[in-house]
Amino acid sequence: MVLQLQNLKESNEFLNILFENITSALFILDKDARIKNMNESFSHLFKKGENQVVGNLCGNVIGCEFAVEANSLCGETSYCKKCMLRSDILQTMSEKVPTYKRKLSRDFYSDTQKVTKHFLYSTRHITYYGDEYILVIVDDHTELENSRNKLQEQNETLRILNDQKSKFLGIAAHDLRNPIGAIKSFSDILLESSSEISDDEKMEFLELIKESSQFSLNLINELLDISKIELGKLNLDKKQSNIQEIIAKTIKINKIFAKKKNIEIKFIVSTAISPISLDRNKIEQVLHNLLSNAIKYSNPNTVISLSIIEKESNIHISVKDQGVGIPDKELKKLFSAFGTTSAKTTANESSTGLGLTIAKKIVNKHGGEIMARSKLGEGSEFLFTLPVD
Template sequence: MNPESFPNLVNYVMHDSSMICLTFNKEGVILESNVFADAFSGKSLKGLPLTDIFIDFNESGATPFISFDSEQTTLVNLSTVSGLPETFYFRFYDHGDAILALGEANGKEIGILRKNLLELNKEMHNLTRDLHKKNAELRKLNDLKNEFLGIAAHDLRNPIGIIMAYSNFLMEEIENDLSAEQIQMLRTIENTSEFMLQLLNNLLDISAIESGKLHLDLKHANLIVLIRKNVGLNSVIAAKKNIRIHVDCFEDIPEILLDANKIEQVMNNLINNAIKFSMAGTTIKVSPFLSGGHVTVAVTDQGQGIPTKEHDRLFKPFQCASVRTTAGEKSTGLGLSIVRNIILGHHGKIWLESAVGVGSTFYFSLPI
């Protein structure tokens, strides 16, 4: 190197380089420090003991720990202005009264860290790819399942309907010629086929909803008329269990945009559930009311109540509450899931409040 370049080099090391440059005496007192070292430690190091920056150095003197082999680097932990120690690679040069220390950041360590980060990143992208691929496969399987379910439910509905019709016919036409045991058998056929028909209808609804085929025929309609009609029909079933249903309505409810058949299905399901889980002698209350741009309908029973931890799963398909129906009525576990999807299809909301031993209130609200 041209000797004339030395002052420039020293100037660069002292002011502009990104390496730590220090000189210190045999007692471990810093004699000179470059700009980078001062900035790194957050103070002017000149005159301070070496231990102010070299965390691991023994205060009794620095030299016994130092190798002056210029091929050898020594790992030194430094205290920094941020308070977090950083590791530097140091080389030490003996100049008689003073020792020169040159320290570089641990480039190798950073390199390893960067490589590891890149590998983790790649792994994450590959896992994301796998996840998307598996999701797509699951979506296709689910579509296939819905298609199968739809076909199966549709094809089974007719034979079940025929069984039900014939058992009805036998009960009406030849009941007097049958023994009590035979009548009981016919009733079992009738009840079971009725349940199966309901199950098939629910399966058809679920498969249509899950395939995104919930078509709503939205028209302006009077919700109160729908409620009263449905309460009237269900009162007959409720009366068999000595349960009363009444409608509480003190407000003028405007006509709203809805699919009358589907909302009737919702009402029927909620009232029917209330009947199934209520004891004799209790009352079911249906209360429509206005609430902030919505019409809300509450169906309240005085039944057994549902534990809070079961509330969320009630609206998922094939889920039932732990409480039992009061007269052995069957449940497909699909009704509330269908109801929820119908209400969501109307941009509405559905929820419940329940206390064990007191009763439950199922609410749904529809936008005005």
């Protein structure tokens, strides 16, 4: 008899050791869904000791968001009737029907911090000395689920980038076909029939070759810029700079192109402007794009106004033309890659459709915003901001 009691005691100790060392969180509930016992893994998962657990309702112990936020007991919130875990526990108690690895994704409170957890839980009905209990086994899959979600997000990002790459290649091939074809055709004519062509025609052909080459080069450069931006490689070399000097330099360069259409560029400064930290080359790129677009879409003998003002800790820069304008419903296309509108350049100038996309990325990277206003037939205004340090 003494030997049997010793064996029973040792068996219970062995079972307790197993119970405490199982990596799944185990807890035992009575018919009222109050926790009667739990293992060490449960304490680790829900960050609560035995004195905070035993005798308390399941939902309150595990930090169910609905019980915590309603400051109510488990079973008394408006959500409890829809709670899958509670429903399975009650069904297992009443019908002795087990639940096997049911997935539960929900927000829980750990101390005062709200976190999303992903569990797999199983329930089993047990009877001990005439009393009925439910054994609940919980496996934490939060880290695995987060990794899976992150992988799905990465795959979706790669899919989008791959679609963009295919779109870029398709559009680039389409847009490069004509200028490269023109270069080849005019080069062939000059090489094969040079003696039969007048000097004026030769100069015309060379000018067309130059324009086609420049368009192709611009498109390739902008495609490279877009690729760097999409890969997160838009790095800024920011230095304290005088934005007025940068604008004046950009205007000086673009006046050469404006002169061909007898367009005047006015620079308006209404307040003193503070030096700001920026990447000079990148901001020049933005200004060149806005001014060159204004020239392309302006009628001859008109005025382009470039104004700058400092207010509310930001530098506001505006480029306003008296050109053809853009239909209101097409404005949202302007800053998307290869976004095109029905607006036509006034002297058949070429455009890649990438410049404004790049400008937006550069301005946003500086912490600013860019936008457009336009009215068909009355011109357009492009505005962007740069934060003062």
